[in-house]
Amino acid sequence: MPPRRTPASRRDRPAKPPLSRAGVVAVALRILREEGLEKVTMRRLAGELDTGPSSLYVYLQNMAEVHGAVLDALLADLPMPDPATTKDPRGALTDLLTAYTGLLFGYPSLARSVLALWPSGPNYLRLIDTTIALLDALGVPPRQASWGFDVLLQYATATAAEQATRDESDDSDREWDGLTEAIGRAPGREYPAIARHRDDLFSGTPEQKLRWTLTALINGVAGTPA
Amino acid sequence: MPPRRTPASRRDRPAKPPLSRAGVVAVALRILREEGLEKVTMRRLAGELDTGPSSLYVYLQNMAEVHGAVLDALLADLPMPDPATTKDPRGALTDLLTAYTGLLFGYPSLARSVLALWPSGPNYLRLIDTTIALLDALGVPPRQASWGFDVLLQYATATAAEQATRDESDDSDREWDGLTEAIGRAPGREYPAIARHRDDLFSGTPEQKLRWTLTALINGVAGTPA
């Protein structure tokens, strides 16, 4: 029997590295950054790794797991404060949540997918741990911190996900912001509260609103006995 | 030229009602209730209406619009308090948001889709209007009510959407609750805050948590100057 060798069809091509979970995730991350989540498909990943789509299922259970792994990889770049030494836990928490929101704003369709996931990678756990620790440092009672952390993270994610809907529609399409349109047009006879608040509803920059909302969430979590 | 008549292939079959947006939405709603959102596809809708999928695009721009229309149809059943006469606006607001969450809990994958939408149908506008009016009645300053209403609605939607992930996995699959697993296993050396709060993180029923969170959100919105 002849020794096993690379098949002729592969000879003189760059050696094909062995498949691995990390390798698949690395390719997924690159495609996400360069072309967006929509292009991260099992077929595309397989193609880039010079194999068939079914081979990926050895390393990842399904597409949701790919998305979760990609989120965790992105979170590695999120600067984490040290809750034990920070002098301004409230500012550090706001900054952390703002940074997390900003990161997801760069990948709104990933944010959308993450809402349907329960991310559980090591970097997401670190984000949870730091959020809870900062609430502790703020003097929030433990049960409130435990029940409150995911309101904070969920709001950040949902805010970025909302952005996805905007990004998908083109400017020429007047439906892109159906709710703003609808609020603007809502007849005062039928929707008196909307009519009364029309100016306030459209006031403020997205940054101002985000900052206010995060503050309101922290205040609510800190000030509401469980 | 002979008069136009129903083609032979349709004779003796029940008369085919003319297509309409309302008709499409009604079928979508029935399929949603009986079989879930996953079965509400353009091809299925077309099949039930005895036509081809392309015909639906005369009445609805895309699948997102179908989902939005279905949500609005469901909201017709949501009991709305009258903000002008209610004596306990805080209780009424909590009840309204709890009822909205409960309604979406029945259709978690719709909730997931709604997060990516900006619903703008008449019944959703009514929900917004009532929420703002109840915040007014609570004495919340107008700008805070204007900025705060969507935190409340978004939380309700996101909470129901989270449920979708659970529903999709079967019991035998231990991954169904990856985050709870991960939190339970998180080593205390690396995640000290999680370890410290382990008991509180798993405490409380979903109902208790929902009630507390809604209260915390209302408190935060009411008590944080914009």
Next chain:
DNA sequence: ACCTGAACACCGTTCAAGT
């Protein structure tokens, strides 16, 4: 155990051609 090609069972949307 790992890897594969091919198949299964679908999707949403567009388009040219009718009526």
Next chain:
DNA sequence: ACCTGAACACCGTTCAAGT
């Protein structure tokens, strides 16, 4: 204007058969 069939351009996942 409304409606259509067929096509376009894909999907995720499974499975039997390899190595």
